[in-house]
Amino acid sequence: MKPENLLELQDVRTHFPLTKGTLFPRLTGHVKAVDGVTLDLKRGEVLGLVGESGCGKSTLGRTIIKLIRATSGQISLSHEAQGGVQMIFQDPYSSLNPRMTVFDTLAEPMLVNGFATRATVAVKVAELMHTVGLAPRFMRKYPHEFSGGQRQRIAIARALALKPRILIADEPVSALDVSIQAQILNLLASLRKRLGLSIIFISHDLSVIRHLSDRVAVMYLGKIVELGSTAEIFAKPQHPYTRALLSAIPLPDPDLERNRERVILAGDAPSPINPPSGCAFHPRCAYATFQCSQRQPVLARQGTSETRVACINL
Amino acid sequence: MLTVEDLKTYFHTRAGIVRAVDGISFEVKAGETLGLVGESGSGKSVSGYSLLGLIPTPPGKIESGTALFGGVDLLKCTASELQSIRGKRIGMIFQDPMTCLNPFVTIGQQLMEPLFIHEKISVSNARIAALEALREVGILDGDRRMAQYPHEFSGGMRQRIMIAIALILKPELLIADEPTTALDVTMQAQILDLIRRLQRERGMAVIFVTHDLGIVAGLADEVMVMYAGKIVERARTRELFYAARHPYTRGLLASIPSNHSGGDLYNIPGLPPDLGKPLAGCAFGPRCSNKKDVCGMGQPTIKAVAPLHYSSCVRIQEGSL
Ligand SMILES: Nc1ncnc2c1ncn2[C@@H]1O[C@H](COP(=O)(O)OP(=O)(O)OP(=O)(O)O)[C@@H](O)[C@H]1O
Ligand SMILES: Nc1ncnc2c1ncn2[C@@H]1O[C@H](COP(=O)(O)OP(=O)(O)OP(=O)(O)O)[C@@H](O)[C@H]1O
Ligand SMILES: [Mg+2]
Ligand SMILES: [Mg+2]
Numbered sequence: 001m002k003p004e005n006l007l008e009l010q011d012v013r014t015h016f017p018l019t020k021g022t023l024f025p026r027l028t029g030h031v032k033a034v035d036g037v038t039l040d041l042k043r044g045e046v047l048g049l050v051g052e053s054g055c056g057k058s059t060l061g062r063t064i065i066k067l068i069r070a071t072s073g074q075i076s077l078s079h080e081a082q083g084g085v086q087m088i089f090q091d092p093y094s095s096l097n098p099r100m101t102v103f104d105t106l107a108e109p110m111l112v113n114g115f116a117t118r119a120t121v122a123v124k125v126a127e128l129m130h131t132v133g134l135a136p137r138f139m140r141k142y143p144h145e146f147s148g149g150q151r152q153r154i155a156i157a158r159a160l161a162l163k164p165r166i167l168i169a170d171e172p173v174s175a176l177d178v179s180i181q182a183q184i185l186n187l188l189a190s191l192r193k194r195l196g197l198s199i200i201f202i203s204h205d206l207s208v209i210r211h212l213s214d215r216v217a218v219m220y221l222g223k224i225v226e227l228g229s230t231a232e233i234f235a236k237p238q239h240p241y242t243r244a245l246l247s248a249i250p251l252p253d254p255d256l257e258r259n260r261e262r263v264i265l266a267g268d269a270p271s272p273i274n275p276p277s278g279c280a281f282h283p284r285c286a287y288a289t290f291q292c293s294q295r296q297p298v299l300a301r302q303g304t305s306e307t308r309v310a311c312i313n314l
Numbered sequence: 315m316l317t318v319e320d321l322k323t324y325f326h327t328r329a330g331i332v333r334a335v336d337g338i339s340f341e342v343k344a345g346e347t348l349g350l351v352g353e354s355g356s357g358k359s360v361s362g363y364s365l366l367g368l369i370p371t372p373p374g375k376i377e378s379g380t381a382l383f384g385g386v387d388l389l390k391c392t393a394s395e396l397q398s399i400r401g402k403r404i405g406m407i408f409q410d411p412m413t414c415l416n417p418f419v420t421i422g423q424q425l426m427e428p429l430f431i432h433e434k435i436s437v438s439n440a441r442i443a444a445l446e447a448l449r450e451v452g453i454l455d456g457d458r459r460m461a462q463y464p465h466e467f468s469g470g471m472r473q474r475i476m477i478a479i480a481l482i483l484k485p486e487l488l489i490a491d492e493p494t495t496a497l498d499v500t501m502q503a504q505i506l507d508l509i510r511r512l513q514r515e516r517g518m519a520v521i522f523v524t525h526d527l528g529i530v531a532g533l534a535d536e537v538m539v540m541y542a543g544k545i546v547e548r549a550r551t552r553e554l555f556y557a558a559r560h561p562y563t564r565g566l567l568a569s570i571p572s573n574h575s576g577g578d579l580y581n582i583p584g585l586p587p588d589l590g591k592p593l594a595g596c597a598f599g600p601r602c603s604n605k606k607d608v609c610g611m612g613q614p615t616i617k618a619v620a621p622l623h624y625s626s627c628v629r630i631q632e633g634s635l
Contacts, residue, residue: 016466018458028458031466052498053452053470090469090496094412135585137329145327148409148492149354149525171469174495175409177354177525178569182579185571189578204470204498205526207572211579248499250528252570254552257532265500271455 006081006166006198007041007064012073014056014063018273031272033059035222036073038299041166044196046188048213048230050206050245052269056222057202058090061168064200077166081198084165088172090202092151096143102129102154103139110161131187132157133180148175156184160191170202185212206249210234218242221270221280224299228307238302238309240285279311287313315519316365316487317341321379321389323357323364326372330590334360336543337378342487345517347509349534349551351524351566353586356540358523359409362489364389366406367396383487402432405485407493409523411472415464421475422460428483447478450508452501470496477505484516491523506533527570531555539563542587542597545616549623559625561602561635596628604635 001008014034019025033056041047049057062068064075065087077085089095096105106125110116116124126136132153143151152175159167169188173181189212191197203209209216209230216233218226218241226239237243244263251257265284270276276283282292297310323335335357342348350358363369365381365388381388383404388396400406408414416424425444429435435443445456451474453459464472473496480488488509494502506529512518522533530537530551537554539547539562547560558564565582584601587593595610596602602609608628616626629635 020461050498053474053496053501054468058468091410091412093410133585135588137588140329141327145325147355147359153354171496175354175492175525177352178527178566178571179582180354181525182569182571182581186578186581204496204502205571206499207570211571244500245498248503250499250502250526250532252527252531252555252567252572254531254555257528262503269452269454269501273455273458 001076001078002040004042005040006043006078007085008074008076009037009039009064010074010076012037012060012063012075013071014059014068015071029273032222032275033272034063034070035272035275037219037222037224039217039224039227041198041200043198044192045215046192046199046201046213048209048216049200049202049219050204050209050216051219052221052241053204054269054272055219056272057219058170060219061087061170061200061202064168081165084163085168086159086162086164086166087168088155088159088170090170092148092155092175093143095155096151096158098143101140101142102134105154105158106161109158113162115161115163128157128161131160133183149177149180152176153180153184163195164197166198166200168200168202171204172201173208174203174205181208188212206246218245221272221275223280223310225281225310226307227299228305228309232305232307236305236307238305238307238314239281239311240287241281289313315342315344315383316521317380317382318365319380321361321364321381322377323360323369323374324377325374327590333543333589334374335364336589338540338543338545340538340545340548342519342521344486344519345513346535347513347520347522347533349522349524349530349537350540351527351530351537352540352546353542353562354525355586355589357543358540359491361540362406362491362521362523365489366400366404367391367393368406398432401428401485402483403485404487404489405480405483407473407476407480407488407490409491409495411469411476411496412464414476415472417464420461420463421467425460425475425479425482428479432483443482444478447482448475450481451475451478452504453478468496470498470501473497474501474505477508481508481512484512484518486516486518488512488518488520489523490520492525493522494524494526494529502529509533527555527567539566542593543589544597544626545624546598546626547624548616549620553620553623557620557623559619559623559630560598560627561604562598596626604629606634608632 016031018029020028107121129136213230226242247263278293282288297312299308299310302314319339325332426440429440448456534551541562547563568580596614599609614626614628616624619625
């Protein structure tokens with residue numbers, strides 16, 4: 001393991017069996033949610049993870065925290081990161097216990113792990129709530145009494161309560177208004193600077209990814225298709241999927257938004273049950289050649305650029 | 315299409331009354347999209363639930379108001395009248411897919427259920443309609459996918475399934491609460507195009523709740539901004555973005571990450587007010603850098619400050635800001 005890395009993934013695959021029939025289930029195929037991902041995460045780095053809905057981002061996160069077992073491949077954590085991985089789940093409602101108040105949700109892990117004592121826990125919980133923009137007066141409320149964005153902030157506070165070394169944040173700000181979103185992003189940036197926290201930040205909001213990440217990984221159907229520095233990927237996206245993605249970012253300006261050019265992706269999103277042959281993107285790619293349907297591209301550097309791209313036509 | 319007057323929805327909790335929605339009025343025209351944005355916890359979802367009779371009672375209660383939809387007051391309908399409107403004439407996409415999808419029922423059955431309830435339709439035709447609805451929201455392999463349960467789908471797929479359910483009966487009004495938060499931008503563009511097409515073809519009206527001001531910029535005809543249970547600003551979309559007339563809206567626009575380069579992002583300082591306590595003056599006052607004595611005197615009401623442009627800021631109304 002490289003000394004600057006906290007986490008290394010080597011050819012990780014997570015496949016879900018597909019069965020038919022409830023009484024005597026019969027295997028009819030696999031969903032190849034994560035299909036050969038090699039990736040590392042450096043100390044104090046924010047790695048943005050973007051990609052199409054259903055391409056395997058959450059599954060990759062759940063595999064890293066060992067909530068799901070990888071079908072194959074290797075996941076290694078550096079010594080200092082052992083036991084220090086936390087995840088903010090995409091769906092805050094189902095990840096919060098409906099019968100626990102905010103206080104219990106936040107206090108319990110801190111007490112169990114020795115980050116607070118009975119005497120200090122109330123103050124610590126209040127502090128934590130404040131950092132995510134929740135008034136401490138909400139402490140005795142239950143999850144169903146909160147709005148979507150308030151729940152999302154409880155989930156963020158819970159993940160931060162244990163002072164993780166690595167945080168996997170799955171759409172952590174998608175339910176927040178832009179002002180609170182800015183507050184949370186500033187908080188994460190300062191935790192990274194102060195404590196060297198490393199973050200895998202999964203988001204569909206590319207302006208957020210651009211603001212926060214050092215590097216960006218673009219996933220398509222279980223695989224990484226482009227990986228490089230944020231500056232380079234946003235300035236010069238190379239993979240045709242990345243280009244289509246960046247061209248579709250909605251702009252918060254009515255005149256620009258209504259008069260701009262988009263790369264329209266032809267065809268339907270592919271299914272991870274029956275992935276296309278060769279490059280999984282080829283049926284929707286404007287530049288696809290016959291070769292693209294035959295050969296699986298590998299992630300490799302193109303020319304002088306540091307960014308690695310999986311496309312045989314570059 | 316829909317005219318709402320003075321809607322108030324309060325929650326009577328152990329800790330006191332929470333004034334989640336506190337006297338809002340607005341209308342939506344056929345074929346138009348009303349964008350609803352605002353602070354997290356300001357009452358956007360509760361407003362939508364109130365219109366569909368989905369407020370848990372108790373602790374929730376609709377304290378006042380009318381909501382006229384095609385000559386019927388939604389707030390005074392009987393449960394069975396509402397049942398026949400909900401799903402059929404008004405479609406709803408919920409913020410949290412897992413609270414509305416049944417974890418124990420295959421998504422195929424959940425898609426076909428509204429067809430069986432509201433239309434006389436054969437099983438095979440319902441299947442065809444469900445497959446088509448899935449394809450429209452970008453989910454392939456429909457035959458196999460229909461036999462799967464919600465937990466077997468990704469976050470964005472669940473969201474798209476819910477969109478498919480909401481649209482399967484071709485409603486006249488769609489209330490969409492953060493319907494695309496879990497979708498990548500290309501998929502999102504596809505869903506927004508689908509919504510636009512239905513509006514063009516059938517004059518469907520849409521109330522679109524979102525935090526994504528880029529979506530609002532591209533989709534909405536009119537925008538309404540909520541803060542602490544009240545509408546603080548309402549205007550045509552261009553007006554709102556280029557000539558916002560409420561300090562909260564201005565703060566919100568200044569917090570957008572793409573309006574920044576490097577460094578910390580701007581965010582509005584302070585916390586929103588306690589909706590359980592009566593407020594002296596403007597609810598945004600304590601966080602507003604333009605606050606003056608007039609702001610603490612009495613509850614502000616929303617008034618026209620320019621043609622088709624309404625604001626509740628007292629200082630803007632009196633012309634001193
Ligand atoms: N069942 C409930 N009991 C008590 N309070 C509630 C309940 N449901 C909602 N509230 C409160 O009502 C207020 C409005 O909630 P609502 O869900 O409408 O917010 P929202 O504007 O949709 O926010 P978000 O953008 O975060 O989804 C919140 O302060 C919330 O805490
Ligand atoms: N428990 C499960 N059983 C079966 N299939 C699953 C399970 N969890 C996920 N999948 C499948 O794995 C694929 C990837 O799902 P995942 O949730 O990782 O996507 P995602 O990239 O996070 O998408 P989104 O952006 O929509 O959240 C999907 O096709 C999904 O149906
Ligand atoms: Mg996901
Ligand atoms: Mg909401």
